[in-house]
Amino acid sequence: ASFNYNFQRSRSLRFNYRGRTNQPSATQLQDVENLDNYPSIYKGNPALKQELSHNIMLSYNFFDIIKFSNFFAFITYSATQNKIANAIEYRPGGVQYNQPVNVNGVYNVNGNFNIGFPIKKMQGGNFNTNTHVGYNQDVTIVNLVKNYSRTLSVGEEIRVNYNYKEKLDMGISGSINYNQVRNTVQKENNNAYFTHIYSADITYTFPKGFILSTDV
Numbered sequence: 001a002s003f004n005y006n007f008q009r010s011r012s013l014r015f016n017y018r019g020r021t022n023q024p025s026a027t028q029l030q031d032v033e034n035l036d037n038y039p040s041i042y043k044g045n046p047a048l049k050q051e052l053s054h055n056i057m058l059s060y061n062f063f064d065i066i067k068f069s070n071f072f073a074f075i076t077y078s079a080t081q082n083k084i085a086n087a088i089e090y091r092p093g094g095v096q097y098n099q100p101v102n103v104n105g106v107y108n109v110n111g112n113f114n115i116g117f118p119i120k121k122m123q124g125g126n127f128n129t130n131t132h133v134g135y136n137q138d139v140t141i142v143n144l145v146k147n148y149s150r151t152l153s154v155g156e157e158i159r160v161n162y163n164y165k166e167k168l169d170m171g172i173s174g175s176i177n178y179n180q181v182r183n184t185v186q187k188e189n190n191n192a193y194f195t196h197i198y199s200a201d202i203t204y205t206f207p208k209g210f211i212l213s214t215d216v
Helices: none
Strands: 002-008 011-022 033-037 040-043 051-064 069-081 083-091 095-103 106-118 125-142 145-164 168-183 191-205 211-215
Antiparallel strands (some): 002 011, 033 040, 125 145, 145 168
């Protein structure tokens, strides 16, 4: 399903929904133990249900052709009902028993927001900022216990561009991202860290179409 509304030529709102099913495979349904990789044993599950995935996207786009400013935002959400996951059970003697099962509670949310506008005191200059927020929850089963793994990601990027008579183009940017992973059971896998990225680039167009470009 799709819905699109244009407020005016340079401003629009869009909504999309997609749903799909995913059938379990014959191997996942077979009620037979597979010992090919012993001591790792795999057995299908004839009681498996099909997955049902939902994907929703909402976006808004605006561009001011007079001020050359823009704003773009989108939010996505996806969730899976009866997600087919691998349940692991550790048994005596180093045996690992694997079986596909249906789980719920798997979803993902992402948001991205971008703003750009010219720099008044710098002719040919342009400023852009981009903000990203993401949250994900996954489910695993170990020794009959559900573990919810939750991942948070937050990031901000800033970029300044300068263009001179369509000959010289320069840009500098910097971004910082924060990532956090939290588990309800397997807490030894918890983690949190920052990522920093800084860059600069310059391009010059010579006569007859020769271009010199470099970045760091």
